[in-house]
Amino acid sequence: MPKLRTAALVAGAALLARRSLRRRVQASPLWPMPALDPPVSGRPRSRALRLLLTAHETVADGVVRLRLEGGRLPAWEPGAHLDLVLPSGLVRQYSLCGDPADTSSYTVAARLVTDGRGGSREVHEQLSEGMELQVRGPRNRFPLVEAPAYVFVAGGIGITPILPMLRALPDGTEWRLLYAGRTRASMPFLEEVRGLAGNRLTVAAGDEDGRPDLDALLADLPERTAVYCCGPQGLTAAVEERLPEGATLHLERFAPRADAVGTTAFEVELRRSGRTLTVPAGSTVLAAVRRELPDTAYSCEQGFCGTCQQRVLEGEIDHRDELLTAEERAGSMLICVSRCRSDRLVLDM
Numbered sequence: 529m530p531k532l533r534t535a536a537l538v539a540g541a542a543l544l545a546r547r548s549l550r551r552r553v554q555a556s557p558l559w560p561m562p563a564l565d566p567p568v569s570g571r572p573r574s575r576a577l578r579l580l581l582t583a584h585e586t587v588a589d590g591v592v593r594l595r596l597e598g599g600r601l602p603a604w605e606p607g608a609h610l611d612l613v614l615p616s617g618l619v620r621q622y623s624l625c626g627d628p629a630d631t632s633s634y635t636v637a638a639r640l641v642t643d644g645r646g647g648s649r650e651v652h653e654q655l656s657e658g659m660e661l662q663v664r665g666p667r668n669r670f671p672l673v674e675a676p677a678y679v680f681v682a683g684g685i686g687i688t689p690i691l692p693m694l695r696a697l698p699d700g701t702e703w704r705l706l707y708a709g710r711t712r713a714s715m716p717f718l719e720e721v722r723g724l725a726g727n728r729l730t731v732a733a734g735d736e737d738g739r740p741d742l743d744a745l746l747a748d749l750p751e752r753t754a755v756y757c758c759g760p761q762g763l764t765a766a767v768e769e770r771l772p773e774g775a776t777l778h779l780e781r782f783a784p785r786a787d788a789v790g791t792t793a794f795e796v797e798l799r800r801s802g803r804t805l806t807v808p809a810g811s812t813v814l815a816a817v818r819r820e821l822p823d824t825a826y827s828c829e830q831g832f833c834g835t836c837q838q839r840v841l842e843g844e845i846d847h848r849d850e851l852l853t854a855e856e857r858a859g860s861m862l863i864c865v866s867r868c869r870s871d872r873l874v875l876d877m
């Protein structure tokens with residue numbers, strides 16, 4: 529009984545703290561949230577908002593869920609993600625996994641990547657409730673299309689964009705889900721997923737069930753089934769390999785694009801710095817520029833965040849991002865992924 533009382537007191541204190549945070553956000557001078565940090569081009573690419581972090585809680589081994597609150601937030605649909613600008617300036621993308629009908633908060637979840645580039649560690653260790661964070665988006669490159677049937681394949685944290693899709697599917701829709709992870713304890717939202725999916729769910733926890741049986745999952749699909757996959761590269765590649773004819777594949781890619789490094793070299797002149805350098809095959813403009821100008825701004829290195837955008841004075845750009853507008857593409861490029869179709873590019877740097 530004392531334990532129960534202590535638990536109730538702790539839960540009550542947490543609730544009061546949350547309410548107080550919520551009152552703070554509603555009373556904040558940032559309400560409604562102003563747009564911040566216009567993009568380099570000066571045109572609105574996506575709104576930047578400053579939101580209050582009102583929940584930072586562990587929901588599975590190595591996974592925290594964040595709730596960011598503001599007022600009248602831009603709408604989103606299942607599959608969308610947010611750019612989170614961390615206090616260090618790093619920008620990281622996280623899929624929205626809350627309720628799209630909730631227009632006053634966004635929910636995302638982040639796995640700790642111990643050998644990563646520091647973003648997830650910062651999310652886990654440096655963020656805390658009560659902090660204000662800048663976000664950009666939401667953007668959706670992984671929308672739920674209309675289809676006669678669906679197969680979902682989620683690996684670990686890859687469940688996050690898929691979860692709102694499962695909630696949004698109309699009754700009577702034919703679908704199945706394979707949810708794979710290292711261990712059950714490391715798989716976020718497993719109980720909710722179980723409740724939504726019932727017998728349409730196959731759980732494949734590596735330590736208990738071994739490798740997921742993708743062949744069985746992808747067998748006998750109705751024509752035009754939409755197959756959605758989000759997870760580690762090995763999993764997405766395995767699904768891609770086995771995709772049956774007649775099905776359509778929808779992949780969420782947060783990994784660097786393989787084609788960001790090309791097969792031919794070219795020259796880049798940095799006009800203002802008076803330097804010319806070579807971008808070798810197998811490397812990026814950003815890597816070459818940073819060897820000359822180490823302070824060059826960049827963050828995601830995946831063509832998502834726009835931090836590395838540079839003005840192009842001459843040369844035929846080979847755009848490989850999914851962010852810039854046609855107008856922006858006319859005179860600038862994201863040097864972390866885009867390349868050059870000609871022999872020479874001149875940047876205004």
Ligand code: FES
Binds near residue numbers: 826829834863864
């Ligand atoms: S560093 Fe993010 S788009 Fe290039």
